[in-house]
Amino acid sequence: MALFAVAAVLLLFFTSSSSATWCVCKEGSDTILQKTLDYACGAGADCNPLHQNGPCFQPNTVRAHCNYAVNSYFQRKGQAQGSCDFAGTATVTASDPSSAGCSYPASSSAGTGTSTPSSPYSSTAGGVVGDDSDGGLINTTFFISFFSGFVIILFWCC
DSSP states (O other): OHHHHHHHHHHHHHHHOOOOOEEEEOSOOHHHHHHHHHHHHHTTOOOGGGSTTSTTOOSOOHHHHHHHHHHHHHHHTTTOTTTTOTTTTEEEESSOOOBTTBOOOOSGGGOOEEEEEEETTEEEEEEEOSOOTTTTHHHHHHHHHHHHHHHHHHHHHO
């Protein structure tokens, strides 16, 4: 019975633990942050929530929009090393920058895509390549299967 409890705790630990990280813009002039925002939106970030009626339009500041854009880019690149640098204008944080009505993604579940900018604040999805819209389901399924098999083996042999 104790063995089952240990296996259950391990299963819970591996499937519910999270080490979420976000990317945000550093303090800087609006001119520099606007360039960072434009780059992120043009290079694959989903900037649609920043449109005038979008959930992340408010607060309507360059810094707030820059934060959302660089984080979207960072997540779509799978939090790859260097994808939250933007020539030194952004940094990784463990503090969720989400605000009322505007949720910042903490994973690449939005998928990885290419985009063509139609304005500095928007992106229009081109062909989506390597879409990871399963939201981590594959990893969770792997851990559940692995630990279930581990528990079965322990009960079988002991």
